[in-house]
Amino acid sequence: MVALSFWGCANFGSDYFRLGNEAEINKDWDKAIQYYEKAIVEKPNEYSYKMSLTRVRLTASLVHLRSARNVAVLGNKDEALKEYEKALSYDPQNSALYEEMRRLTEAAPPKEKPEEERLEYPVKLKVAKDKIELKFTEAGLRSIFQTLAKHAQVNIIFDELFKDLTLTIDITGRKFEEAIGYLCLASKNFYRVIDEKTLIVVPDQPVKRIQYEQNAIKVFYLSNISAQDIFAALQQMLRGQIRAPNIFVDKSL
Structure with a gap:
């Protein structure tokens, strides 16, 4: 009983130590360290105070280290470097922590992601480069397309199932193909390029999509494997599809 009273006196005799305990329970590491340090000033030989201070410093360092890595x-x-600095302020003798921070400091910045690869279509539309500054209010869809075509100096034709309708739309600041695509989206159509100066507008229906399906060219440069082997593997993979794309091998490449 006497020993228990002595332990209680040693550990909770200081108000600073008690406040440090409360701050530690609440995970307020800065305050806990401040209170434990003040408790040690009052009783510099109290072993339990020193152990509590060491424990909180290591815990706080690990918390900030985990945050730095995340x-x-x-x-x-x-932000990561700031967290590493906080971790080191709590555990300045940690050489491994210094090394980890150094590696991050010297690390090269992340490479920018390359632009998304696009398929090249056989024919590209040649249009006027200037942007369109047009707004239409209660205008016929066919006349809107024709006005855009005239503006871009290209020809536009319509599929036999194309339906005219009245539309209000603002295409200010858009380039020609962007405006055409936006207009098609708003009217449930799509378009296909016929040649450099001609395009056709078609109702967006599965049958019409198949009818006006475009071919795209994609070149694969191969190493350590023959083109015929790739050709056979691709055909095997696509065999179960309803509309498998046509694949050709260019032996001249």
Whole structure:
């Protein structure tokens, strides 16, 4: 009983130590450290105070180290370095922590992602480069398409099932093909390029999509494998599809 009273006196005799305990329970590491340090000033030889201070410093360092790693993974280098600095302030003798921070400091910035690869279609439309500054209010869809075609100095034709309708639309600031695509989306149509100066507008229906299906060219440069092997593998993969694309091997490449 006497020993128990002595332990209680040693550990909770200081108000600063008690406040440090409360701050530690609430995970307020800065305050906990401040209170434990003040408790040690009052009783510099109290072993339990020193152990509590060491424990909180290590815990706080680990918390900020974990945060630094998480932020670094997300690509926020500056924020990660701040967290590493906080971790080191709590555990300045940790050489491994210094090394980890150094590697992040010297790391090269992440490479920018390359632009998304696009398929090249056999024919590209040649239009006027200037942007369109047009608004239409209660105008006929066919006349809107024709006005755009005249503006871009190209020809436009319509599928036999094309239906005219009245539309209000603002295409200010858009380029020609962007405006055509936007107009098609609004009217449930799509378009296909016939030649450099001609396009056709078609109702967006599955049958019409198949009818006006465009071929796209994609070149694959192969190494350590023959084109015929790739050709056979692709045909095997696509065999079960209803409309498998046509694949050709250019032996001249």
